[in-house]
Amino acid sequence: MTANVNIAIKHTSLLISGALLGLLHAGLANASGYPVTVQSCDRQVTFDHAPKAAVSNDVNLTEMMLALGLQDHMAGFTGVSGWKTLDPTLRNGIGELKELSPKYPSKEVLLGADADFYFAGWNYGMRVGGGVTPDTLAPLGIKVYELTESCIHIMDKPKVSMDDLYIDLLNLGRIFDKEEQAQSLVKGYQEDLTNFQANLTPLKTIPKVFVYDSGEEQPFTSGRYGMPTALIEAAGGKNIVDDVQKSWTQIGWEAVIDRAPEFIIIVNYGDVTAEQKINFLRSNPAFKNIPAVKNNHFVILEYIEATPGPRNINAIKRLAEAFRTAL
Template identity: 35%
Template sequence: MRTRVPLVAALATTVLVTGCGAEVESEAKASGKVTVKRCGEPVEYTVPRRAVAYEGGSADKLFSLGLTDRVLGYVMPSANPPVSESPWAADYARVEMLSDDLLNKELVVEARSDFVVAGWNSGFKDERGITPEILDKLGIQSFMHTESCYNYPGFPEKATPFEALYTDLDRLGRIFRVEKKAAEVVAGLRQRVAAVEEAAPKDDPLPVFLYDSGTDQPFTAGNQVPPNDIIKSAGARNIFDGLDQRWTQVGWEAVAEGRPEVIIILDYGDQPAQEKIAFLKKSPHTKDLPAVRNDRFFVLDYNEGISGPRNIDGLEKFAHYLRDLES
């Protein structure tokens, strides 16, 4: 079900996102501290040397800025697609896989990390005993995806998902003192988004439902996560774009009322896309939806759906899929 991308476009994408690596400034120039926001909280950072990234989105942001030499390793739960499929597979191979489980404080301390990148309520979570506040007390710096900050206690920050991605790259560039590289990467991503939006249909946007998981109640995307911007920039409409949420549960009745013409399936390891499609085709809640009757399913890779540079890959593929529907 995965949509093919023209070879020329794919090659252009690879050049834009991988680049030739950033030149981290000399020790003299990079010494001292810089104040950068962590969600809405101004935080002083020294240049990290042993960064730990949780999930593909965090690692991709660091690798896209050419910071592989400053990355100690990554934590990658088994639901994530193989890192060998990443545009930065060579970078993943150069650093250590620290765990295939969830992020935890003990792992970070044992690794002697000085910087951790994750999202709020995903990698960082009160219930698991690893939060920025806890790490601060241990002298370990941390950074959170802006996309996850809208309900961060005490220091919330809200931005549309693509703008949150650009913000993260800019802030990470400042923390690591590679501002020029960050500006180049962001400019490239913005150009790609603008090109898709320019070619997107302007009238009568197709209603789209993103199906993450769930049988009794579906788990879907509100307007605070990247798929909402992917759908919107491609010229379609998320039927749950009115929900001021990230990933959230809804009712099947609400899905039916939305009459989606296309269903995006979020694909990840422990819940393969084909199993989800098979469920939607037989479920009495969904088998008569226009998207199901017309077999209009688009498979979105997990790392194209969580905050990271691969969001723009997902956008380009989805826009191509919609154009094929029109032809």
């Protein structure tokens, strides 16, 4: 089993999909200027120049923009304070940028900001059939780039991997004429993760992990296409609902009890604190025999760590260390 764990980790750390390699080459090919065309879910979007009044939705997407130094190209951000507290590090990076809407923006909010670009995702600022989508914003002159992890809501895609994050950063680099910065950032993440994994103590067995986002009657969790699955696998574990063909979804508690996770990741955000979620799990007699609950094996990840973004590598490190400290 140890060999299998090591092979899985090595595969995760070295995986660079054909799409990702294509982006690297395409970025170099288009380094001389515009137009550039990027793949956004099932669409191709062409840019004749870098957006000048971009809006990002949610903390993790906003931090991707900040990681590439795109503040001067931004009109503001949306979708943070309505659900989450603005992280101090993120607040410092944002500087003078304003939050245009505490939750998902309307078309009127984006028009009021003279936005020419919206970086969002399905259930990260847009809803299928909602009022703000690539189709509804196109007539207003607002181009949309969709978060790769979220594409599963509208099309088939491969199982989530760290490539989902890398592709988004590389595409943003191309859109905003920051190819070199994006490639350097992605290369740094890849090397950091590979070096970290190479020095990990081998695990005797693969830890079974459950992601608890929220909900008491039915837990909201992350399945095969949600970023936590990629984080768990990169750390050497396995998501117990890896067979659920969703990104973020509700399941029944019976499945959690039956699959007996050895670790529970608590996603921390919103009105219910991580400690309150842990207390709920500890106090319910139905959960007393779940190994993670019985052994107090909880790992708290902030929302910004559990969703695609620059903090994913550190989240993997924390998970990997927790798996090895407890087992």
